[in-house]
Amino acid sequence: MTTSYAVAAILGLALITVVTRGFFFLLDREIRFPAPLERALRYAPLAALAAVLAPELVMLEGHLISTWHDPRLWAAAGAAAWYAWRRTMLGVIVVGLAIFLSLRLGWGW
Numbered sequence: 001m002t003t004s005y006a007v008a009a010i011l012g013l014a015l016i017t018v019v020t021r022g023f024f025f026l027l028d029r030e031i032r033f034p035a036p037l038e039r040a041l042r043y044a045p046l047a048a049l050a051a052v053l054a055p056e057l058v059m060l061e062g063h064l065i066s067t068w069h070d071p072r073l074w075a076a077a078g079a080a081a082w083y084a085w086r087r088t089m090l091g092v093i094v095v096g097l098a099i100f101l102s103l104r105l106g107w108g109w
Contacts, residue, residue, distance in 0.1 A: 056072070
């Protein structure tokens, strides 16, 4: 790839990013979505997070985990328990990572 192609690609990607992220700022009026769509969009971040995390928690190299000897399962259970108890996201991250790292590095799982 020549330098001119690389510069053109970078400029094109920057333009696409500005247009797609600034789309709602470029309009003259506010866009109103139907009420059912607005209610459904409230769950979009949670659904995306679940879609990313679920396969990471239950699969290893394309196969379902067949043993409880996996630190990811224990870390997820500990993080969920912390969230049920205290409802703090920082605590969820700290507890999950502490359990994962202690099992992974400390016990060699």
